[in-house]
Amino acid sequence: MKLAVVGTSTITEVLLKSVQTFKRFSPYGILSRSKEKAEHFQKQFDILYYFSTIEELACSDVDAVYIASPNSLHYKQAQILLSAKKHVLLEKPFTSTVLEAKQLMNTANDNRLTLMEAMKTTFLPNFIELEKYVSKFKKINSVEISFCKLSSRYNDFLEGKMSNMFSSEMGGGSLVDVGVYAVWAAISLFGTPKSWTHKAQVLSSGVDSKGELVLEYDNFSVPIFHSKMDDRGCYIRINGDENIFVEEFIDIKGFFVDDKYTSVEQEYEPMYYELSEFYNLISFNKLETSINSWKKTLLVMNILEDSRKQANIIYTTA
Numbered sequence: 001m002k003l004a005v006v007g008t009s010t011i012t013e014v015l016l017k018s019v020q021t022f023k024r025f026s027p028y029g030i031l032s033r034s035k036e037k038a039e040h041f042q043k044q045f046d047i048l049y050y051f052s053t054i055e056e057l058a059c060s061d062v063d064a065v066y067i068a069s070p071n072s073l074h075y076k077q078a079q080i081l082l083s084a085k086k087h088v089l090l091e092k093p094f095t096s097t098v099l100e101a102k103q104l105m106n107t108a109n110d111n112r113l114t115l116m117e118a119m120k121t122t123f124l125p126n127f128i129e130l131e132k133y134v135s136k137f138k139k140i141n142s143v144e145i146s147f148c149k150l151s152s153r154y155n156d157f158l159e160g161k162m163s164n165m166f167s168s169e170m171g172g173g174s175l176v177d178v179g180v181y182a183v184w185a186a187i188s189l190f191g192t193p194k195s196w197t198h199k200a201q202v203l204s205s206g207v208d209s210k211g212e213l214v215l216e217y218d219n220f221s222v223p224i225f226h227s228k229m230d231d232r233g234c235y236i237r238i239n240g241d242e243n244i245f246v247e248e249f250i251d252i253k254g255f256f257v258d259d260k261y262t263s264v265e266q267e268y269e270p271m272y273y274e275l276s277e278f279y280n281l282i283s284f285n286k287l288e289t290s291i292n293s294w295k296k297t298l299l300v301m302n303i304l305e306d307s308r309k310q311a312n313i314i315y316t317t318a
């Protein structure tokens with residue numbers, strides 16, 4: 001099966017390393033604004049063809065495309081590719097609005113194509129183990145999820161150097177960049193919240209550098225701390241029938257139950273598992289995965305879009 005990639009940043013490199021391990025996709029093409037950058041990737045990963053526009057890529061006979069472009073380009077690029085009958089693995093955040101997400105799902109449905117959000121965490125064997133463990137709890141007292149890491153791009157921003165991550169035009173900000181992992185973890189572990197509130201620190205560019213999103217459930221709430229400007233850490237704490245602590249949950253390798261470490265085999269790199277799921281879905285003519293179902297993607301999009309509005313985070317494009 002022929003796979004192309006969009007973008008030439010680190011995350012594309014990481015995905016292509018998993019493509020090498022997985023072996024069942026053949027690296028067919030790369031889309032970049034820079035031929036030189038693309039050539040570097042082509043040499044490193046034996047990629048056959050270079051494309052300079054999304055339309056050229058859509059006209060090719062590639063089967064599936066991984067999109068890792070700036071957030072505000074996700075919708076347009078995915079829509080063009082799906083309309084040209086290509087399966088799409090789309091980086092997080094899926095789109096900037098619920099409406100855009102629904103429109104992509106409609107196009108995928110009309111053309112009988114696989115469309116999946118590349119939220120790697122939920123495919124990891126140890127996350128699935130955590131879900132099983134927590135689902136047996138009779139009571140949950142309190143939960144806390146944090147993804148707060150200082151980004152070098154935040155320091156760049158303070159020095160006047162703008163990156164896509166902090167650009168309103170590119171659909172950036174801390175909530176959609178890192179908070180999205182915590183929202184996915186929460187809805188996977190605890191289901192649909194009854195309501196939510198979000199407060200954020202908004203930069204002069206119009207997007208957030210940090211924030212606190214609280215998801216309300218029947219008998220407990222889930223505070224989510226997200227930040228690109230401080231180092232609170234990346235973890236999940238659950239206090240219920242037992243105490244659970246997960247370190248670096250986005251690439252979860254195991255978790256503590258009280259003081260005992262629990263882990264299941266997870267021999268590959270994190271992106272291998274989502275890639276393998278994407279391949280299997282296409283092979284079995286399935287449009288969506290049950291793990292990151294379209295319904296869950298829409299719920300996450302709804303929480304993100306509404307939370308942006310609550311905190312006055314402005315996108316100039318959506």
Ligand SMILES: NC(=O)c1ccc[n+]([C@@H]2O[C@H](COP(=O)([O-])OP(=O)(O)OC[C@H]3O[C@@H](n4cnc5c(N)ncnc54)[C@H](OP(=O)(O)O)[C@@H]3O)[C@@H](O)[C@H]2O)c1
Nearest residue numbers: 007008009011032033034037068069070071091092093164
């Ligand atoms: N799953 C994960 O673990 C993970 C990790 C990091 C990021 N991501 C997601 O992956 C996506 C890319 O993130 P990133 O930090 O890698 O973004 P980025 O570096 O800002 O952009 C990604 C690529 O898009 C192209 N690009 C950049 N600016 C562009 C523009 N103005 N117009 C058109 N193309 C442009 C560049 O490729 P060329 O220069 O070659 O055209 C670049 O390599 C985001 O949606 C992000 O949320 C996911």
